[in-house]
Amino acid sequence: MAEKEILPFGDPVLRKKAKPVDELSPKVLKILDDMVDTLYAEEGRAGLAAPQIGILRRLIVMDCGEGLIELINPEILEMHGEQIGPEACLSYPGYSGIVKRANYVRIRTLTRTGEIMELEGIGYLARCIQHEIDHLNGILFIDHVEEGQLFKEPTKQKADLMEALKLSRKS
Template identity: 55%
Template sequence: MAIRIIVKDPDPVLREKAITVTKFNSNLHKLLDDMADTMYEAEGVGLAAPQIGILKRVIVMDCGEEHGGLIEMVNPEIVTSSGEQMGPEGCLSIPGLRGDVLRAMNVTAKGQDRDGNPIEITGTELLARCIFHEIDHLNGVLFTDLAVKTYTADEEEEEE
């Protein structure tokens, strides 16, 4: 397992659409392991493969034990969503900037696990926000594209 370099905006890879994974093998397992290690090292709650320069439809998330701990999804897609929530988001690829983004409150996503088996996860609040955020990365969308307002961490502290 290794810590990968996180690509920073405005690197063009962040605007590309990731391709569907068709091979479920040891290379994919290593990618998932490295992505989790990289996410934890950077103290993030989610990471998409394009954020480490790999245009594959792979995400990892960990929004805490109350949301199921580490979640790995290959070829994820939104099945249903409902409700709405406005809240702050940040991104490991855009350090120092945050933004208020409107997202669904509840979401169900389907995809595959590291071995290609079908999986489905349902999330609310932070996990729902994270699922949308990471899938957006797979489509070349950044939270700054959707934010109603962006601000630095310093500006956020001044408002509190």
């Protein structure tokens, strides 16, 4: 297991759609283990998708305060309700933004042992799931932020959303 480098905003890999995992090989399990190491090395962060470490596969690791969750080929089955709140991203260090998300989400995913599992998330867990699945589809949290709602940390000074979007789309 090893900590991996997280791709910064502007890296074109972050805008690509990840491919499904076809086989739960030892290589895939090692990627998950490396992702867990990387996530926990970043204090206070909730999730990490494989594209953020340069691997275009549909893999996510999360810990939203209730313990580790690993998602392999997750797909959203249902979502409803609404919540509006702050989000940040390991690939956008130093920024946060106000984002509207569904308050409830139900997904289907594989476990590392190959079992199909359904998972429901409400509130913060629903937000984390949606944020990370967006990464698998080349969508970033700043794509959901409205003008005037992106902030530089820790000062909470407003940042230029259009400039951030331009930087994130450079290839």
